[in-house]
Amino acid sequence: MPLDVTVFLEVVFLGTGASVPTRDRSLPCTAVRRGSDITLFDCGEGSQRQLMCSGLSFMKVERILVSHLHGDHILGIPGLLQTMSLSGRSRPLLLAGPIGLEKSVQEMLSICNGELVFPLEILEMQDGDMIEAPGLTICALRSLHNMESLSFVYRELARPGKLDRRRLVELGVPEGPIYSRLQKGESVLWQGKSLEPSEYLGPERPGRSIAYSGDSLPNESLVIQSKGVDLLIHEATFAENERHMAEAHYHSTSAQAAQMALKSEARSLALTHISSRYKDPSLLLKEAQEIFSNTHLANDFLSIKLPLR
Ligand SMILES: [Zn+2]
Ligand SMILES: [Zn+2]
Structure with missing residues (x-):
């Protein structure tokens, strides 16, 4: 399918908290909108309301990629699917994530009597598996967390070169x-x-790319897979003085996230999955920016637009 060269690519952070919601942070959910195609990364409790408040259309969500099956990342799924169903969705939806996703989702849906009126395709992915969608691919790789868990790299296909x-x-x-x-x-x-x-036409122009760490310790294979991405979205649950907590719970500090951005030669970094202990997370941002200056600290509803290369 030929690509629309004027296509718009935006990342909208819908939930930037970790484990428990706070007044300011909903649970993990990040939307990537490319033209009218929306991909969600994780779907914590409350994600459907966050979607509505963001102005993104939940009916345009084409796929939900789940990093792992901890409750803070998946409890928004049944509610969102039910609302899509009540709103008369007929198009299929892809739900992809680690081994065990199908059982978890079917059990969640059966508890709340969730009969869906649209086809739900559930795909369990392993390290190296790839999803192909119009104009883009999403590759899964194993992350380093305390359960079966994935990171994702979202890449647009290359665009045709400039017309002479x-x-x-x-x-x-x-x-x-x-x-x-x-x-x-x-x-x-x-x-x-x-x-x-x-x-x-001149030489092909590279598409834009986004890497999403999910919950993870710093991971060398993510560095390799996310080489040169436009945006690395990395969890930064803790500050450096709590690195022992990060290690004990298989998370990263914001400084480690910045090291990941530096090593992978990312163009920009967004820190997310911020622990509720940080009422003022400016320390996390400062520690990261000392290592990698083009760092954003994601708050709920932050939007980052990625220009064409
Ligand atoms: Zn988490
Ligand atoms: Zn987790």
Whole structure:
């Protein structure tokens, strides 16, 4: 399918807390909107209301990727699915996550009598598995947490190169639909001559990419898989003076998240999964920025737009 080159890519943090919600932070859920296609990473309790408050359409959620089966990451699933059903969704929804996801989701749905009116596809993923969707891929890799757990890398497919308009004008090809078809990579028949996109397009332009750590200790395989991403979304449950807590519970400090961004040569970093002990998380941001300056501390409803490369 040809790609829309003007496509919009935005990350919206819907829940940035860890384990328990606070007045300021809902439980983990991050939306990636690409054009009208929405992917959710994790779906903690309250995510459906956060979605509604954010202005994103919950009916446009195409897939939910679950990092692991701890309650703070999955308890929003049955409610969201039920609301989609009551709203008359007919399109299928993909729910993907680690081994054990199907059993957990079916049990949650059976407890609340959740008969769905749309097809729900449940996919259990392992290290290295990949989802392909129009214009993008999402790769799963094992994270380092205290249960079966995944990180994800979301990558847009490469876009066709820039169109050499000057050459086409010189040839006398009129501006308009022919140009946009060539830009999309289609061959065009013009005045008995076949115009091949390869002759008029520059080198392919890389798509944008986002890595999502889920809950994890710092993980070398995420560094490798997330090389050069536009945005690394990394958990930062603790500050550096509580590193022992981070290690004991298989989490990361914000400084470790920043080291991950540095090593993976990410363009930017967003810290999320902030422990409720930090009423003022500016220390987490400061510790990270000392290592990796282009760091955001995600608050609920923070939006980060990723420009085309
Ligand atoms: Zn968690
Ligand atoms: Zn967890």
